Amino acid sequence: MAVSAKAIKTRIKSVSNTKKITKAMEMVSAAKMRKAVQAALDTREYATTAWDLLINLSKTQKEDIPLLEIRQVKRILVILITSNRGLCGSFNSNIIKKTATQLKDPRNISFQRARNKHTQPSDHVEVDVIGIGRKGADFCKKHGFNLIASFNSISDKPVLEDVMVASQMIIGDYITKKYDKVVVSYTDYRSAVVQEAKIRQVLPISEFDLEKMITELGRDEDLQDRTLSKETQEQLNEYLFEPGKKEVLETILPRLVEMQIYQSLLESSASEHSARMIAMKNAGDSASDMIKELNLTYNKTRQAAITQEIAEIAGGAAALS
Numbered sequence: 550m551a552v553s554a555k556a557i558k559t560r561i562k563s564v565s566n567t568k569k570i571t572k573a574m575e576m577v578s579a580a581k582m583r584k585a586v587q588a589a590l591d592t593r594e595y596a597t598t599a600w601d602l603l604i605n606l607s608k609t610q611k612e613d614i615p616l617l618e619i620r621q622v623k624r625i626l627v628i629l630i631t632s633n634r635g636l637c638g639s640f641n642s643n644i645i646k647k648t649a650t651q652l653k654d655p656r657n658i659s660f661q662r663a664r665n666k667h668t669q670p671s672d673h674v675e676v677d678v679i680g681i682g683r684k685g686a687d688f689c690k691k692h693g694f695n696l697i698a699s700f701n702s703i704s705d706k707p708v709l710e711d712v713m714v715a716s717q718m719i720i721g722d723y724i725t726k727k728y729d730k731v732v733v734s735y736t737d738y739r740s741a742v743v744q745e746a747k748i749r750q751v752l753p754i755s756e757f758d759l760e761k762m763i764t765e766l767g768r769d770e771d772l773q774d775r776t777l778s779k780e781t782q783e784q785l786n787e788y789l790f791e792p793g794k795k796e797v798l799e800t801i802l803p804r805l806v807e808m809q810i811y812q813s814l815l816e817s818s819a820s821e822h823s824a825r826m827i828a829m830k831n832a833g834d835s836a837s838d839m840i841k842e843l844n845l846t847y848n849k850t851r852q853a854a855i856t857q858e859i860a861e862i863a864g865g866a867a868a869l870s
Contacts, residue, residue: 554854557847561840568836574636575829581705582741582822588706589738589815595808613795615724616802619753622659622729624675626719627652628751628810630735630817631685633701638831640736640744640824641684644817647746648685648734652676652694658732658748677728679715681814705822707814709807716807723752735813736820742827744820751809754802 629648631641651658655674677697680686686699698718703711722728731752737745791797 554847554850557843557850561843561847564836564839564843568833568840571829571832571836575826575833578822578826578829582819582826584706585815585819585822586738589812589819592808592812592815614798614802616720616752616754616806617798620726620729622674624677624728625655625659626722626728626731627658627676627678627748628715628719628731628733628735628813629678629680629682629685629689630733630814631680631682631688632817632821633683633703635684636828637821637825638828640821643744644734644736644746645685645688647748649688649692651734651748652678659730679719681712681715682817703814705818707811707818709811712807712810712814716803716810719752719810720803720806728752733810733813735817738816738819738823741823744824749809749813751806754805 627648629644631644635641655676659674675695677695678685678689680689680696680699680701681703683699683701686696686701688694689696698715700711700715719728719731723731730750732748733751734746734748737747739745
């Protein structure tokens with residue numbers, strides 16, 4: 550026999566143990582996914598309402614607020630959000646591949662977009678990367694991207710405090726003009742089986758990107774309702790400010806930047822657990838198929854061994870007669 554029945558039986562036991570592990574991981578990921586998805590959905594209403602407010606507040610006053618200042622892009626900061634662990638299918642590879650493709654020619658993500666103002670990037674654009682998650686940081690180190698900071702202690706249940714240090718550093722660097730543009734590279738949660746890698750502008754705060762993000766978060770019907778009536782839109786813009794509009798903007802804008810980054814982290818967390826659940830389910834299904842094939846091979850091998858033994862006994866009896 551080319552393969553012994555004992556070796557096949559050992560292999561079946563090994564695959565069965567692996568199936569038990571993948572099934573357990575699938576169940577754990579399913580539980581984490583439900584919590585992560587709920588957290589992302591719970592903050593979407595707050596995020597979209599806050600971004601709607603920002604759009605209305607920032608329409609008439611831009612030049613005096615540093616976080617709204619649009620300038621030619623010479624240096625860009627990329628916030629790359631990945632996971633700390635693997636075994637989640639193509640979750641990490643998709644977002645890393647999309648980011649790496651853009652970073653090969655950073656001019657692709659260096660165009661500034663606004664309603665009435667567009668700027669062309671510099672001929673030479675420098676790129677720095679902040680990694681949130683170990684996989685993205687390891688990729689940047691391995692492939693020579695300028696990783697300036699790495700945050701690997703993000704929990705399975707992200708809270709706002711997890712992004713506060715990174716957010717404050719990003720806001721400070723933009724205000725001091727160390728960077729001319731900041732983007733976040735994350736995975737947007739659509740459903741348990743669909744997650745999409747995206748790159749979004751964080752700074753300068755752009756009405757174009759905010760409205761697009763709000764629409765993609767499932768609020769386009771609400772947005773259409775708001776924009777149908779010009780009179781209603783004008784009423785939305787008639788705010789009373791205390792102590793003043795500039796002071797309000799300078800206070801609220803950093804909070805909205807933090808919310809954008811936090812929302813991106815929540816979307817990525819939900820996507821990660823969904824991808825891991827699907828990957829473990831597929832691994833369990835593959836293990837079941839492999840066990841069936843191994844059982845068939847085992848039975849054939851065992852049957853061949855029995856047939857050979859019977860033939861040897863019959864041959865021996867014939868020789869003695």
